[in-house]
Amino acid sequence: MASPFRKNxxxxxxxxxxxxxxxxxxxxxxxxxxxxPRNVLSVVLxxxxxxxxxxxxxxxxxxxxxxxxxxxxxxxxxxxxxxFKLKSESLLLRTLQEENxxxxxLLAASKRLKEKITLAELMxxxxxxxxxxVSVGRGIRDGVYVGQxxxxxxxxxxxxxxxxxxxxxxxxxxxxxxxxxxxIERNGLRTVVHGTGSVSxxxxxxxxxxxxxxxxxxxxxxxxxxxxPNGYPVAIVTGVRVIEDxxxxxxxxxxxxxxxxxxxxxxxxxxxxxxxxxxxxxxISEGRDNDSE
Amino acid sequence: xTPSNETSSLxxxxxxxxxxxxxxxLTVVQLPSWIFYFWPDWIAIVVAYWALVSPNRVGPxxxxxxxxxxxxxxxxxxxxxxxxxxxxxxxxxxTSQQLRALSxxxxxxxxxxxVGIFKLLTGWLSGLVAGFTITPEYWYSxxxxxxxxxxxxxxxxxxxxxxxxR
Numbered sequence: 001m002a003s004p005f006r007k008n009x010x011x012x013x014x015x016x017x018x019x020x021x022x023x024x025x026x027x028x029x030x031x032x033x034x035x036x037p038r039n040v041l042s043v044v045l046x047x048x049x050x051x052x053x054x055x056x057x058x059x060x061x062x063x064x065x066x067x068x069x070x071x072x073x074x075x076x077x078x079x080x081x082x083x084f085k086l087k088s089e090s091l092l093l094r095t096l097q098e099e100n101x102x103x104x105x106l107l108a109a110s111k112r113l114k115e116k117i118t119l120a121e122l123m124x125x126x127x128x129x130x131x132x133x134v135s136v137g138r139g140i141r142d143g144v145y146v147g148q149x150x151x152x153x154x155x156x157x158x159x160x161x162x163x164x165x166x167x168x169x170x171x172x173x174x175x176x177x178x179x180x181x182x183x184i185e186r187n188g189l190r191t192v193v194h195g196t197g198s199v200s201x202x203x204x205x206x207x208x209x210x211x212x213x214x215x216x217x218x219x220x221x222x223x224x225x226x227x228x229p230n231g232y233p234v235a236i237v238t239g240v241r242v243i244e245d246x247x248x249x250x251x252x253x254x255x256x257x258x259x260x261x262x263x264x265x266x267x268x269x270x271x272x273x274x275x276x277x278x279x280x281x282x283x284i285s286e287g288r289d290n291d292s293e
Numbered sequence: 294x295t296p297s298n299e300t301s302s303l304x305x306x307x308x309x310x311x312x313x314x315x316x317x318x319l320t321v322v323q324l325p326s327w328i329f330y331f332w333p334d335w336i337a338i339v340v341a342y343w344a345l346v347s348p349n350r351v352g353p354x355x356x357x358x359x360x361x362x363x364x365x366x367x368x369x370x371x372x373x374x375x376x377x378x379x380x381x382x383x384x385x386x387x388t389s390q391q392l393r394a395l396s397x398x399x400x401x402x403x404x405x406x407x408v409g410i411f412k413l414l415t416g417w418l419s420g421l422v423a424g425f426t427i428t429p430e431y432w433y434s435x436x437x438x439x440x441x442x443x444x445x446x447x448x449x450x451x452x453x454x455x456x457x458x459r
Contacts, residue, residue, distance in 0.1 A: 010352070010383075010386065010387075013352055013353050013354050014352075014353040014379065014380075014383045016353075016354075017353045017354060017356075017357045017375070017376065017379040018376065018379075020357065020372075020375075021357065021372040021373075021375050021376035021379070022372065022376075023372075024371040024372030024375070025370065025371065025372035025373060025376075025418070025421075025422050027371075028370045028371040028372060028422070029370055029422040029423070034371050038365055038368075038371070041362070041365040042365050042366075042368075045317075045362065045365055045366055048314070048317050048318050048321065048366060049321060049366075051318045052318050052319075052321040052322040052323070053322075053323070055322060055323070056323045129329065129330065129332065129434070130416075130419075130425065130431055131369075131425065133368075135368075162368050164368075169368050176425070176426035176428060177423075177424040177425065177426065196428075197426060197428035197430065198428070198430070260326065
């Protein structure tokens with residue numbers, strides 16, 4: 001039977017594991033060779049995720065069967081009111097869109113890319129507490145790709161970082177390693193928003209003392225870098241502190257999207273991608289691979 | 294190896310596998326936010342337990358295998374958690390004689406230190422390979438792990454006796 005359960009020889013075994021792990025770290029952080037075994041194992045381990053989601057599905061079953069009828073009536077009325085409001089607003093939106101296209105044509109500006117939206121449900125598992133990441137039940141099968149922007153009904157949530165056959169991983173904008181190009185809605189000042197690891201705090205670094213930013217400003221995605229489409233709300237500035245001896249001011253912001261509460265998210269994909277754009281993207285990602293090696 | 298040794302080896306393997314499976318489920322279960330950061334590192338506890346009670350058989354290699362499974366589940370970079378758990382198993386192996394002689398309170402402190410070393414090592418290594426930053430919240434689970442240790446230890450010890458794994 002399994003050799004790991006034979007007599008353990010201490011140091012030599014530890015040294016062997018050390019060598020294997022260092023090799024795996026090097027290979028996995030520089031190449032994608034280990035993605036195939038990872039995908040196979042992730043399918044084998046999927047019962048674990050199924051079992052882990054049992055408590056919350058039981059909870060949901062009880063809340064849905066034990067909700068009193070008046071509460072349901074109230075919820076239904078609220079939803080109906082909301083529906084009519086949004087419906088009437090979207091009527092207005094169509095005329096605005098046409099007007100906007102005419103204006104863009106007058107300015108000879110390029111057409112705004114249309115985004116295709118895929119609805120995805122968050123999986124009832126708590127993926128990884130140390131990194132701010134969640135998994136959704138859409139994968140390669142549904143045409144999800146790495147780098148896709150993810151929003152909810154309020155604002156930007158994050159982007160897709162890993163795609164597996166049946167699910168994919170989204171890194172949230174509050175992850176300590178994540179940065180997102182934004183601009184201030186009021187005056188168009190472009191900057192970057194960094195995650196901090198806390199679910200309600202973002203940092204806006206590298207703004208100097210005469211930057212025009214005040215608490216309450218809304219930050220929207222700027223579309224720089226080509227990952228996120230522009231114009232989606234990201235965060236609200238909560239505090240601006242000027243410290244005399246420091247070169248930059250300290251700006252904090254709070255995400256607008258319900259990062260820890262939404263159950264459904266929307267995956268945006270660029271619909272009208274021409275052959276030329278695809279070629280350019282392929283070239284860019286090739287260049288990126290070459291850089292990292 | 295004699296046949297009886299062979300069967301006890303198999304039993305141990307099944308015991309480790311089942312407890313690791315339960316720990317993996319507990320690790321990814323969805324939690325209310327008040328306990329979220331304090332949720333114990335179940336996998337580290339299970340590995341430490343088996344490395345403590347069976348130091349001659351459960352060592353760095355078993356830790357490495359369980360850590361690799363955890364990396365698949367978490368979609369992390371390979372190698373970091375495997376090495377961290379191997380280190381944890383190695384340290385507990387080396388000190389198992391002394392640990393077993395300690396009272397449960399002293400054991401809690403030692404396990405806290407060892408799991409702390411595991412978290413420091415894996416946090417630092419994932420910083421190197423995946424740009425991870427250690428936040429204050431990262432350390433909160435240490436408290437949960439220390440507090441859950443006596444209960445996990447007694448429960449696993451009872452189960453181990455019941456199915457006669459030596």
